[in-house]
Amino acid sequence: MLTQDRTDSEASALTGAVRELARRTHFPVSFGGLVSDGTARIGAIYGSRTRSLDGLSVQVMRGLGGRAMAELRPRATPDYGAARHITHDYDRHILGEGISTLLAVPVIVGGRVRGLLYGGAWASTNVGEVVMKPAFQVADALATELRVRDEVERRLSALDAGPGLTGVPAASPAQHPSLPAAHREELRESYAELRTIASTITDPSVRARLEQVEQRLAVLSGDGDAQHQASTVTLSPRETDVLACAAIGATNAQIAAQLSLREGTVKAYLSSAMSKLDASTRHAAVTKARRSGLLP
Structure with a gap:
């Protein structure tokens, strides 16, 4: 319904x-x-x-x-x-x-x-x-907009159902369950995909719901042995988008295709994110972003 x-x-x-x-x-x-x-x-x-x-x-x-x-x-x-x-x-x-x-x-x-x-x-x-x-x-x-909304609803329903996308129960931020590596990567891929979907949505209510899903995915993928470090770094939505895609191994060309950007624009966003995170490589930027709670 x-x-x-x-x-x-x-x-x-x-x-x-x-x-x-x-x-x-x-x-x-x-x-x-x-x-x-x-x-x-x-x-x-x-x-x-x-x-x-x-x-x-x-x-x-x-x-x-x-x-x-x-x-x-x-x-x-x-x-x-x-x-x-x-x-x-x-x-x-x-x-x-x-x-x-x-x-x-x-x-x-x-x-x-x-x-x-x-x-x-x-x-x-x-x-x-x-x-x-x-x-x-x-x-x-x-049709494209309805298809995107269907996907958002499917992911919301999956998370609301409990086991959700990974076969493990949802958790509160305080719990931070340690997940198997395969489950954690699946959640991170879902996060990156939702960021891509969000970039096509103009409806504020849908975007707000997507942000809620993204936050829940970040909680589910948390490592029980690691606490997020306090961070004053703020990434722009596009910097987060490209870094989330880079986090699952996408190349600049693949990120550009996914987000409908020019490859040079992707490089600029990655460079900006790396600078804010004081990281010399994209991999280091991803690691710091995860430790700061900016990425799942």
Whole structure:
């Protein structure tokens, strides 16, 4: 079951995508919904002239959107009212808004439809590639955001379950259990991956939750025989990102690819982190960062 925070977060992402679809395609009306149990429940509407689209729920194989969901590909019609290749279950909503041209684009995550985006126009016109391309890009961007949120939720759920990612119980900061080396490395890899995911997220609530997960991973990977030394060093988010990746053996080129940075930029961040930590090598910087509690 979705948590309320996650539900609100995904609804916010949907609303942003619907507005972006209108901006980039110039459709006068756009709307969309997230899919659950084979039904897309329209939760965001932009530019409508009536309330006809309120309450619209689209099922698989029903209407233009239902065909797009079933076929996992966009569908369009320049004359919705006269279209013969679709069912007309939702005429009251679509024609009630006065829509003639309609485009439906499925949002696909992991091979299944997670959302449905629509662009509509009151005049009849052919939907060409100039309109299709940005619509696909908006749908892909929403799919990426949902995929990232899924991963965040999976990791949160794994930690909340107790044994979590490593097969050992969660611990409080005071406990600092000593973990087998393989378990500790797995947690550090998860930490680095979450830092990479966090760099793509703009939603403050999601970023805050990611920070909580990162802190918990740092606790789980703590060494029972070593106490963190007090440190006045503060690394920037990007310095932490590149150092976390370096900590699991990634090269500068690999870090650059993971974080969508230039290789020279990665070198600059690493150099800055090494300077702050008074370390002559990246490995020494990683060791000092771990002793200072800046990395797991």
